[in-house]
Amino acid sequence: MTTSTSEPAPQMRAVLEAEDIQRALTRIAHEVLERNRGSDALVLLGIPTRGVPLAHRLAERIGSVEGAHVPCGSLDITMYRDDLRLKPARGLERTELPPEGIDDAVVVLVDDVLYSGRTIRAALDALGDLGRPRAVQLAVLVDRGHRELPIRADYVGKNLPTSQRETVRVMLHELDGRDAVLLSNGERP
């Protein structure tokens, strides 16, 4: 779970530092290539907010390994959330598909934290309205467990066993000025 509070609470400790995140993304890039035997027909879609810069970083790494351009975009899932009616309506984020579209592509969804799995469920619904990919895979920087739906990630940066009282916060250079994954010690800030 990430929160939009700008300052990390004092009781949060870093479980991944900048170099760990770099290494994890490089490894995931290679795993994606290995599993799909190259970058043909790959499309990376980041889920806002923090999945988007992660998707761009992954696309760049995959591209530089293969020497090819990997299409990359973003997929806003707000309108497909199952908890829409539990909270006040909120503004939408960008959905930007690469011009190639997603029909017949292998779409890799990219998000920062995998938790209940509900975001990914919503993302699958959203994808279904946008086209028909040949396959959909999921890459996450952190898998913190506590799934509420039968969903799993294909590529995981770090498995992070947590208690549900803890808070996981991903900070990325593009949005937060630094790269880190922070974990609270159980007291909600």
Added chain:
Amino acid sequence: MITHLLSAADLTRDDALLVLDTADELALVADRPVKKLPTLRGRTVVNLFFEDSTRTRISFEAAAKRLSADVINFSAKGSSVSKGETLKDTALTLEAMGADAVVIRHGASGAPHTLAHSGWINGSVINAGDGTHEHPTQALLDAFTMRRHLGSLEGRRVTIVGDVLHSRVARSNVLLLATLGAEVTLVAPPTLLPVGVEQWPCAQSYDLDGALVGADAVMMLRVQLERMNAAFFPSAREYSRRYGLDADRMATLPEHAIVMHPGPMNRGLEITAQVADSPRSVIVEQVTNGVSVRMAVLYLLLGGSASALGQATDVVEDVAS
């Protein structure tokens, strides 16, 4: 928090920009293979139209359907209203059917306000035009169209021409454009400017040619012959000479300026066919944009547990999981 959209003045700058930004995203839905979002599934939107309308009713219907809401269309003609049923009894009937939102157009100014504050219904009320008072979603779609062509409206010059007296479009536009920082000039013969117009947040002029110089957008209003029970101008020919937009006048506009009209047009009266069909005219685009803007309004009012409009600007814990 705003649960009803009754007047363009209800919207703060942040609210208006939220609607326009949301509409920007929702406009993309029109280009997708499946032009539908599941967001308002199971919600009921009633279009309650006591006055004739083509584009507004169809636009609201399309917007609600694209968000998967159930739509009930009610027009006064052919309903119990023609047997003398009151607004109250009609409203109670709709409430009994479980309307989550009522989109109302009524010939009497203030009817949406009465409906919203009477306690007859619990749902959101959206004003789709009341008498000569307001038409807030039209102002939003006009602002949306201008923003697409001109960028930010801050400091932009908008000239609104014609029958301001009978125009709910003009009033809502003046209020919204002032909120968004645009400079509005109303141009009309003295007989077609309402009493008290000098207190509106805009300039007034009787001279169209002067007001076209340096305008970024020109909005021509329909001459509302059906509301004219007195002689407001000597003849249609004279009106069209002094206040109509023809090709010669259009040529005096800056290169980037756009020509708008809320429709339906009286071709040959306030606007010539040549201008209406020119590449500078964005009249058809206004209709397209109407659907996106109304989707945004319906989503922001009905999509969550509470309306997103009229909130303090902070809020929203971003829960990704």
